Amino acid sequence: MTGSGNDFVMVDGRNSSPDEWAVSDIQAVCARGTGIGADGLVFLGPGSTAGAVRMIYFNSDGSRAMCGNAALCTTRLAAHLGLANALAMRLETDGGTFESRCARADGRAELRFAAVAAPAAVPDALLAARERRAVLAMVGVPHLVVLVDDVEPLDVARRGRPLRHEPALGPEGANVNFVAPPLPSAAGKSRAGGEWRMRTYERGVEAETLACGTGAIAVACALDHWGLGTLPLSLRTRSGRTLDVRGQRSPEGRYEDVWLMGEAQLVLRGVII
DSSP, X not given: OEETXXXXXXXXXXXXXXXXXXXXXXXXXXXXXXXXXOSEXXXXXXXXXXXXXXXXXXXXTSOEEOOHHHHHHHHHHHHHTTSSOTTSEEEEETTEEEEEEOOXXXXXXXXXXXXXXXXXXXXXXXXXXXXXXXXXXXXXXXXXXXXXXXXXTOOHHHHHXXXXXXXXXXXXXXXXXXXXXXXXXXXXXXXXXXXXXXXXXXXXXXXXXXXXXXXXXXXXXXXXXXXXXXSSEEEEOTTXXXXXXXXXXXXXXXXXXXXXXXXXXXXXXXXXX
């Protein structure tokens, strides 16, 4: 499946459980060129109560994590398999239990997140030339959001890798999201209400991915926090597809009733041999 270019191998947990998979198995299946190729591996199956779905997500390096785009894909596949109601689903993940749904005709799914704390300041010393400001947001996993003038010329792997391992971001580091303003219109002015552009270096994949769902939430909250945008916001990912984020900022600065909406497409079905 693909979620805005974030691609996953999805496994029906009723037929195969994570306990049957070694880290090397996950790495082999996710390897591009020699395996199926994916950013991560997802197990989905019945949850702890009727109508709930359990998602267990592994990055391509075999580490266990939470992933927003994987959750969108899990929502759609769970409805397709008849595991839960497409209109109102409870999705149990390592990052908590979320409300989700996928009743849209355009193939997109929606996921409601727990409250997101106000983005935290990071040392200015982390910033390089042409990086304007940065904050750290926690959306299930930590995300560094870096504002730049333009994401297109960036060498995301070269710049993202050292930031991902920056000690100031915590012992396990963080995902790194670069965000730039909407492209200018033909008249040379920034398009009001246009799509901010983002690129992400993902922890656990250890490379740039074509999209990141939790990263999109972190970016949207950072832009609102900086006063550069107001929720709801649309983020144009590296794949060219859009992730939409809506929510409300409380008087204390945290973000509540946060929803992520994005693509969740079944690309192919097969058997791993």
